[in-house]
Amino acid sequence: MNVIVLLAGLLFLLMTVIGGQKGVRSFIALFFNFGVIIVTLFFMNAPTINPILLTFIACVLISCINLFYINKVNRTTKTAFIATIITTVILVAFITAITNKAMIQGFGEEETEELGMFSFYIGLDFIKIAVSVIIMSTIGAITDAAIAIASPMREMHYHHPNIERLELFRFGISIGRDILGTSTNTLFFAFFGSYLALLIWFKDLSYSVGEIVNSKVFSSEIITICCAAIGVTLVIPITAWITSYFLVGKQRDRKN
Template identity: 40%
Template sequence: MSSITALGLVLMLLMIAVGGRQGWSAFLSLLLNFGFLFFAIILIAFHVPPMMVTLMTGVIILAITIFMSEDDLRTTVTAFWASVVVLLVLVVLIYLVEHWAMAQGFGLEDSDDLEGMSTAIGISYLKVIITTAALSTLGAIAEAAMAIAAGLTEILGEHPDLSDNRLMQSGMEIGKQIIGTTLNTLFFGFFGGLLALFIWFAGLNYSFGTIVNDKIFVSEIIAVLISFIAVIVTVPASTMIMIWQKHRGIDKDEVVK
C-alpha cells in the first residue's frame, strides 16, 4: 500500500467518523471532482478549447461540491448560482490579467526538468494558465458561498419577514467573519506550497526585483490574488441571490432528493 493510498483511507475514515453520511458524501464529491479535473486535462490535451473546458468543468465541480455537501435547497441553490456568477466574472478578469502579465509557460527554474522535452505542444499556454487560475479558485468560491448561504438561511428561518436591507446587512456581517480566515488559509497555502522555491531564491541571492518578476512567482501570486478577489465578490453575490431566491418563494424546508 502506497503512502497516498494510506492517507486517502485515513481521510475517508475520519470524514465518515466525524461527518457520518455527510462526510461520506463529501469524500465522494472529492473523488468525483478529481475525476472531472483529470478528464479536463485529457480534453485540453486533445485540443478541445480550454476556455470551454474551463467553464464546463468549473460548473460541474461547483455543482458536485455544493449539492453533495448540503441538503437544504435554499442554501445549495443560492450558493450554486452565486458561485457560477462569480466564476464567469473571474474568467473575464483572469483573461485580462494573465494577458497583461504574460506569466504563462515555464520559468527558468523548470529548465532542468524540461531538458530534452519539447514545449511545442500546440496549445496556447495563455489559455492553459487561464484554465489553471480559474479552476484553482473553485474551492474558495464554493466554501464562501456555502457559508454565506447557510448563515442567511438560518436567519430567514428565524425571521422570514426580514427586509431586504437587513438581509443584505446580515450577509455582509457573515462575510466579514469568514473573509479573514479564508484569506489567511489561501495565503498560507500559497506560502507553504512555494516555500522550497523561496529557499532556493534566498540560496541563489535573488534580488527582490528578480523575485517579483520571476514567472513562477508571478503566476502563483496572481492565482492567490484572484482567489482573494473571488472570496470577497462571493459575499455580496451570495447575499443578493439569496434575496432574489426569497422573493421567488422557495420553501426553505424542501430537501434535494
C-alpha cells in the same frame, strides 16, 4: 502506496465519525472531483476545444458536486451555485485580461532545466492554459465562501421569517466580512506552504527582492492568489443579494 491507503482510510474514518452521512458524501466527492479534473486534462489536448470553455464546464461540474451532491438540492445550495457561476463568469473575463497583460504563461527560468529534454511545440495556447489554471485554482475557494454565506442566511430567515430583504442582505455581508480575512489568509499561506522549497532555493541563490518578485514562477502564483481572493470577495455581495432576493422574495410572492 501503503501510506496513501492508510491516510485515505484514516481520513474516511474521521469524516464518517465527525460528518456522518455528509462526511461520507464529502469523501466520495473527492474522487468525483478528481475524475472531473482528469477528464478535463484529457480533453485539454484537443486542438478544437477551447481550454477556457472546457475549464469553465469543469468548474460547473465541480460546483454541482460540492454543492448538490454533498449538501443536496435545496434553496441554500441553489443560491450558492448561482452566485458561484456568476462570480466565475466575471473572473474568467478578468483573469483573461490580466494574463494577457502579465505575460505569465509558459515556464519560468527555474523550470527550464528539468524540461529541457521535452519539446515545447505541443500545439496549445499557453495563455489559455494559464487562464485555465488560475480559474481551476479559484473555484474551490469561491464555492466554499458561497455556501458559508448562504447557509447562515437561510437559518436567519428560518428563525426570523419576517425579516426585511435589506436586513437579511446586511446580515450576509456581515458574515462575509468575518470569513473574508480567514479565506484570503488561507490562500496566502497555502502558496507559501506549497512553494517553501522554491523560496529557500531563491535564498540560496541570493536572489534579490526584485528578482523574486519579477520571476515568472513567483508572479504567476501571486496573481493566482490575488485572483482567488478577488473571487472570494466578489462572491460575498453576490451571494448575499441572490440569497436575500430568493428567500424574502419567494415569501412575499406566496403571501400575495
